[in-house]
Amino acid sequence: MRAEVISTHRGGVWSWLFQRITAVLLIVCLAIHLIFTHILNIGELDSANVAARLANAGLTAVDIILLAAGIYHALNGLRMVLMDYWFTSRTRALTLTIVLWVVGLAFMGYGTWALWPWIS
Amino acid sequence: MSAKPRETANVGAGLWKATGMWAWLLFRISGLILVLYLGAHIIVTSMGQFDKFDGLMEFFDKPVMVLLDLALVVAVLYHALNGVRIILMDFGVGIQRHKVVFWSAMAVVVICFAIFAWVAFTYIITGEGVTS
Amino acid sequence: MPDIKFRVKRQDPGDKKNPEAHWEEYIVHYEGDNLTVLEGLFYIQEKYDGGLSFRYCCRASICGSCGMYINGAYRLACQTNVKHLDTDLITVAPMPHLPLVKDLVVDMDEFFAKYEYIMPWLIRHSSDPEKELIQSPKERKKIDMPVDCILCGCCYSSCPSAWGEDNYLGPAALLKAHRFEVDSRDEGGKERIARWNNERGVYRCHTIMNCVEACPKELNPTEGIQWLKRAAVRRKLLGKAK
Amino acid sequence: MIHHDVIVVGGGLSGLRAAIEAKRAGVDVAILSQVHPGRSHSGQAQGGINAALGNHPDGRDDNREKHAFDTVKGGDFLVDQDCAVQMAEDAPRVIYEMDHWGCPFSRFEDGTIAQRPFGGAGFPRCCYGADKTGHYLLHTLVEQAYRLQVKMYVEQYVASLIVHEGVCQGVVAYDMIRGGFEAFTANAVVIATGGAGRTYSNTTNSLISTGCGMFMAYHAGVPLKDMEFVQFHPTGLYTTQILMTEGARGEGGYLINDKGERFMEKYAPKFMELAPRDITARSIQIEINEGRGIGGKGYVHLDLRHLGAEKILERLPGIRDLAIHFEGVDPIEEPIPVVPSQHYWMGGIDTDVNGATVMPGLYAAGECACVSVHGANRLGGNSLLETIVFGRRAGAEVVRYLETLTDRRPNARSAFAAAQMMEQKVEELGVREGKENAYELRAVMTEVMKDHFFLFRDEAAMREGLERLLQVKERVKNINLRWTGSVFNVDMIRTVELEGMVDLALCVAVGALERQESRGAHFRTDYNTRDDLNWLKHTLAYYQPDAAGPRLDSKPVTLGHFELQERKY
Ligand SMILES: Cc1cc2nc3c(=O)[nH]c(=O)nc-3n(C[C@H](O)[C@H](O)[C@H](O)COP(=O)(O)OP(=O)(O)OC[C@H]3O[C@@H](n4cnc5c(N)ncnc54)[C@H](O)[C@@H]3O)c2cc1C
Ligand code: HEM
């Protein structure tokens, strides 16, 4: 019976929960980010402008949270989608998860590195 | 017979006519678009490291790009508000009347989008931001 | 008295000569002002084609045999009065996205395998009292909705998460899990939770709501599934079983 | 060929309960059922199941003795009293067991199982789960069967018994999903295939209640008991005969005629609407026959409106749905048009109190069996009880029987031959030259039963009916099968069934003609009183392969617990 395939899967509550938590973080931080970066500064985005904004510690924190939450949410979301289609078995799902974690951490590092010169 | 013509069994909407189905499909698509965008966004932002940032920004300030930006805003808004609906349902809110909640969320999408569009078109037409 | 046209999707995969799906049309004649789709199918079987296969049993919308895709929606054939479809063309197809046996009969083996998999029975560890287990009306009310499920499979067929080669447990099985998890008499939290609290269980539900739309008993499997998700979180964070 | 120690035919309440009992004793048991067990006819039962639990405030004085007495009196004293006592005795225990297994009974405020008044009972003793009691009970047992890993062969239509030297050794079944006949051998077979309501055209029964088990046993030489006693329920929906449970009256519903009278006053002043079913059904029919049906038509009203929306929604939600979907009437706003309809088969395979038949290795339980706890008229809520009590007893008895066996190897040759015979039979049906149409004949038969063997019976009408049935039996031989495909051949099943159903109909007809008295559900206008001197006995019908009808015999009724008395309500 194919139903038995399911029995190899365990857990999932954390990824589900963090998807929600990051979503809530995202909606708050994204609103701030969009308003400050895009609405208020439309057409005037340049490095000076961004630097000025990021000099504000609060807004920097927002961007860092945004980065972390965004990456987690995006990649976990991607994982959820992919697990519906091909990554159904336990082994495939596990491989996918590991790969995505690596990609995620890499992006996180890269993104922080990218933000660094603005902040310092 | 005293029988009044009456709606019988639950005559659900059927597969491709159901609101929830489209809501989910669009949600999934918008999510994927956002994933791609996020990747691009991080890379673009990192250009600050290579002193290409301002050049890129000028490129993005072109009206065409602003229109594309608007499309992105739709995706974000849709995803965000439908996401809120989903989180509400996770708390057990609105499961009985998910369609009502969905359309309310869509109304918020439209309102937010109108604001964004106003800002954007002001810029496209006048070349200036609303705040400046 | 009135005539009505039935368009029925026919397919006999075992028929060497014509294994493909095709539509056939029949005129069904009836008297009085009531004809259910199931009666129409019997009429076709009796008058035109004895080879038409479909499931039936109670003809009173309680056994769950006759779930079909009628005029583009999930319905129980026995519960659907043609008069209420407001059309003179009735299209009848088997429930989509399930393996076909013949004509309107689909293979439900996997549906029941998944049902069995989530341990749909009351699990008890303490010894039973001499009399009944006390359950207040308030506690009983919590299972009002899920106990009415007739296992017709409409929701399972309608759920995109369960389509294809996916092993998603599906709304019906999860609703059953909910039915027992909320039952005040059940003590099986520990055993059962691993069955549904996983990536092929509740987390594969993306709250698409097709199941709610499809259920001919007007149940709400999503409500049960969401309850389970919350229960899992509660258990993880607070260590509380119920 | 597949072998199991015990094969249970039928996945209704009785079959499941028997299988569970045997399985719990460690026996290898398999269920064969025409539909998934969870779809069995039992799931349609609405009202409730009787047991003297004494949970109801008005029922504190209730006890098992009184339950047994009500049963015996309700059955017009044709009940085997020791069996009725046994059933009432077992009742509370099996109900508590169902509760421990998770059956979602409705509850009283104090958390005990809720009970409601039911027809013919002196106390409110009918345990219920809203108006879907059968559905809840059935699903509970299905769940237990899954838990115990009872092997279930689903969608296997059992067509005949394998009998070797007078001992039952298995069954032959048609695999509806894969096609073809297969022999299932066993050391014991329990038949639990339910009633034969579909021999009547106006029945509340499900479409598969065709009495397969009864005629299989009958054809194998086992006698059928008390077949002339067929219960007619007072309240089936006017157009579809879908049941409106007795619980609707138990909750306080009225029966109203065209003049707006609660006419039950005339017929059962004390019990009113809650008189036993035979009496209530006849009263309704008299009203209709005398022109007091609503608008002069053939139905009366079941009025629930005064109960109020809240009570209807809580206690009778299923009834409301059925009335809306199938009759277009919302009981909260309108009265429901109802007619008496065939409902229950009191007769059946003759068994003892443990489900054993005269044939070694063959057992029966549930509606297809006649232990005789219902006698001439079953009380509402007693048949669900019967299925569980006697299913359990049959399961236990089978285990005892297996222990007595020394040779456990069934005869393979007999089994093979039996399967081959079925195959040939169907093949022959397909190539037969006949021009009769199975559906037409079925319609004729069911109409005859409705017209001639319904609530009121008399010699002349029944003779005519019998004549017509014999004609049908003759014509059945010329049926040819129109579709011979192997997978899910409903056409074939319905054709094969018909032959047996005609035999059952003949048992009813012959038995009813023979019994010159009125007792319970069997009411003759030409002999309208009970005659204990000549007729306080069970009828037995034996199959005669060479004759059209059955050979009748009789058997005494077991008395000894309760005095005979006139039946007044
Ligand atoms: C509408 C309605 C309401 C009722 N309400 C009540 C009530 O409130 N209270 C009460 O006490 N009683 C009630 N009854 C009566 C009661 O439901 C039945 O008597 C009882 O359910 C019979 O159960 P069973 O197990 O004997 O058979 P069933 O439930 O009829 O089961 C028969 C089983 O046998 C199988 N089967 C049949 N033929 C074959 C074959 N040839 N091969 C393989 N399998 C076969 C079927 O698939 C099925 O699984 C009601 C009956 C009806 C019709
Ligand atoms: C703005 C606030 C956001 C909210 C409230 C939000 C909310 C959610 C929620 C609740 C889910 C889970 C859906 C489920 O479990 O079925 C989800 C999934 C997802 N999100 Fe977001 N999200 C937001 C922003 C984003 C962003 C910025 C991205 C991309 C970078 C993104 C990408 C995704 C993806 C790919 C999925 C998976 C979609 C699917 O399974 O169909 N989301 N989102």
Ligand code: SF4
């Ligand atoms: S939840 Fe509804 S649709 Fe799904 S199996 Fe149960 S009754 Fe059918």
Ligand code: F3S
């Ligand atoms: S359709 Fe499927 S995804 Fe969830 S809400 Fe229903 S189970």
Ligand code: FES
């Ligand atoms: S035949 Fe039972 S639900 Fe339709």
